[in-house]
Amino acid sequence: MSTGNRESLQSRAFDPFHPPFPEDHIMSSTESNWFTEAYEPSGSSIGFRVTERLHAEKTPFQTIEIYDSTDWGKLMVIDGCMMLTARDNFLYHEMIAHPALFTHARAKRVVIIGGGDCGTLREVLRHEEVEHAVQVEIDERVTRLAEKYFPELCEANGDPRAELKFDDGIKYMADCEPESVDLVIVDSTDPVGPAEGLFNAAFYASCFKALRPAGLLVQQSESPLAHLELIKSMRMAMRSAGFQAVKTLPFPQPCYPTGWWSCTMARKGADLSGFRERGAATKQFATRYYNADIHKAALALPEFMREALGE
Amino acid sequence: MSTGNRESLQSRAFDPFHPPFPEDHIMSSTESNWFTEAYEPSGSSIGFRVTERLHAEKTPFQTIEIYDSTDWGKLMVIDGCMMLTARDNFLYHEMIAHPALFTHARAKRVVIIGGGDCGTLREVLRHEEVEHAVQVEIDERVTRLAEKYFPELCEANGDPRAELKFDDGIKYMADCEPESVDLVIVDSTDPVGPAEGLFNAAFYASCFKALRPAGLLVQQSESPLAHLELIKSMRMAMRSAGFQAVKTLPFPQPCYPTGWWSCTMARKGADLSGFRERGAATKQFATRYYNADIHKAALALPEFMREALGE
Structure with missing residues (x-):
């Protein structure tokens, strides 16, 4: 590691x-x-x-x-x-939300683990197919401070489809009703401290169980340049938890180490080829980084990643 | 600016x-x-x-x-x-060389303006269609220090197709025989100091004149996040110098401001759609970032760039 x-x-x-x-x-x-x-x-x-x-x-x-x-x-x-910074968080928030939501045919129920700044929740709720999105953040103070200092990220907190829980995400997923969720988004800090338990096979097994067939898990997966071994071990743990397909999507993120970051998507009982390209190309909400071409571009792996990840 | x-x-x-x-x-x-x-x-x-x-x-x-x-x-x-750093320069050097070389049908004569560390020259000479590549660096000491401290970048300096000139790149391009070059690569420092004159219409007009029909110009074009106005003005100046098509390709570059960088390609008398995808997919040399999928991915513009650049 x-x-x-x-x-x-x-x-x-x-x-x-x-x-x-x-x-x-x-x-x-x-x-x-x-x-x-x-x-x-x-x-x-x-x-x-x-x-x-x-x-x-x-x-x-x-x-x-x-x-x-x-x-x-x-x-x-x-x-x-x-x-996060107010200027560049759009990269991360858009990339952890939209590729997964435009891959799932119709994600009605979404769970966000972590994500206390509410930026991911906001992006998720831009999708009208989402009927319920719960954010499970362990530290309520993160959200209270986001409400005060980053109100733009908290715009959707009052949406009737939104639920804000302040609880342990590991326990939440372990207790989740089987096959009740379409998408789990793990928007956590680095895999040390409170977030450490979000990067292992036991947690992924809980997510797998909670997901409906063709459900998706997407998790922030650190820097392609600095954390390739972590990415490899995450992908392996996701597969060993039962996920059929796994893909890592790199994107720029100036405020994180090396300025280059990634998220990793995994799918239960289906492959990851179902990108709803027309939906993304005709989306009815504004983005600043994500679009249909960027979605496809993010699926292209640099040569050193392809070699390391065996793709 | x-x-x-x-x-x-x-x-x-x-x-x-x-x-x-x-x-x-x-x-x-x-x-x-x-x-x-x-x-x-x-x-x-x-x-x-x-x-x-x-x-x-x-x-x-x-x-x-x-x-x-x-x-x-x-x-x-x-x-x-x-x-440059020894660890991450592959991103920049591969992206300033290979997309242009796999877009041109057969670039025989290449001029590199700047590029004194010789890393771009090395990538250019990986292409067997290149018959002659001249590197025009204003400061010989950059190359001498690269030879000593970054010998891996200078591996191709002894190639019989390579020519190392230490001269003013602006003058070199102005004096260049018309329609004698297939590809000009501008691998310079920031547009202040010695490199300032490499970012304006007069220089681009020299490049345009020196290029054969369907010839390409590619130039490092700073950070998509921090230098969007510069990128816009470069693209406008390239078009006003006569280039028919212009495209900006973003890529990660941890050691440069914001960790996110770009190069801008322009073409004389043709559009930029001629990517030799099969050539890139079956290339006979190793890369660490670039591959055929990354080439296509780099042509996808983030939404804010698309809006700003009118694409």
Whole structure:
């Protein structure tokens, strides 16, 4: 497993919840107006010029910080890891929602595990075929802070089809009525800490059981360049849980390590070829990244991924 | 124009050639082992954990630094801007070379403007239809340092079809015999400093004149997210120089601002639909990113680009 904790450089200088950072990370940031997240496993960092830290708190699950920035709008940082910026979250949210929803023939019941910022829920509810979407976020504070600082992501929270639960997603899926769900979206933090149990065969088995035939699971699957071994192990665990077909879709995501990210889709009892291209091409809602051509493009794997994943 | 000088944060602390950095960039980096490049126009930064600065010099054109890093191999930095890492340059070099070469029916004569690290030349010479490829780099020191620190990129420098010229690319194209070239690749630094004159209609007119009918121009065109106005103006200038068809191909590039980059292709007297898909699918050389599916995928534009570029 090539993943691990991302280390935040500059937030720590004025973060009361973090222990002092290790010697080899020292950057005097008291004078600086950059928030920089150094990602240890890949030896690279990404930073944003910030103007203000608007909020910081320690919840029972994690620390959450909100910054304002000069060029990326507001930022949400969890345990020192950049979760989203107002400017570039559309890439992730559109790609974790629309390819799966335009692959399923008619996803009526959707479960989102994690996704506390509500951006994925908003994208899901753009689909009129969705009759019910429940977001199961372990940390209510993520959602409350999103409502305050990222109201645009929470636009659909009042939709009568939306249900916001604050609960353990692993337990939720384990207890889910068999064959009751069309799509499970795992929109979690990295596979360390609270999200660790969302990346293994036991969890995938719960999802498999909860899904109806031809149901889909889609999960954020980290960086193609930095986490190829994780992607391989996720795909293997999905298959061993019974999923018949698995595909990984890369997409750009500037605020995450290496600036390149992916989601992995798996399907129960069917292959992943059912893209409703006409539906995507004539969709009645606006997107900024996703469209029918981007959907097909995201299914093309770079040569090194094709080799590593045996496709 | 949304571009400007990229500001290097940490290199400056021990770079004798740079003036003191501005107040709002201060990070005490003497104790740090990260090289971080803050890109002013987009208010974001990208850094790499370095182990050693192997070389630094001021040439008549620019300052060049070479670092070793923990996870990205050697890095080349010009005027504080990350030019390449050993680990991720394959993305850029493959994407600036192969889509154009597999679009042209048979590119025999190729001109590379810039490209001093020789990685583009290496990719071009993988194509057996290429009979002659000249690299016109203004700064010989870039190539000499690449030979020393990135020998893998210079593997093809001894190929009898290769010619290495150290000269002004703007002048070279202006003086080029009309209709003598099949493909011009502009592999330059950002459109400031020595490369500024490579991003305007006068230069594109020289390229147009030098190209044979159905000849191609391809140029690195910065970040889709941070430089959309630049991309628009490049495309407009290419069209006003006479090019019939223009297409922009995005691709991931972790070491460049926003981690997302692009190249723009233009064609003389023909459209850009002639992709030799069978040639790409049966190519006799190895790539790590590019393949026939990636070629088609790179032609799919995200929705915001399609809207901005009128496609």
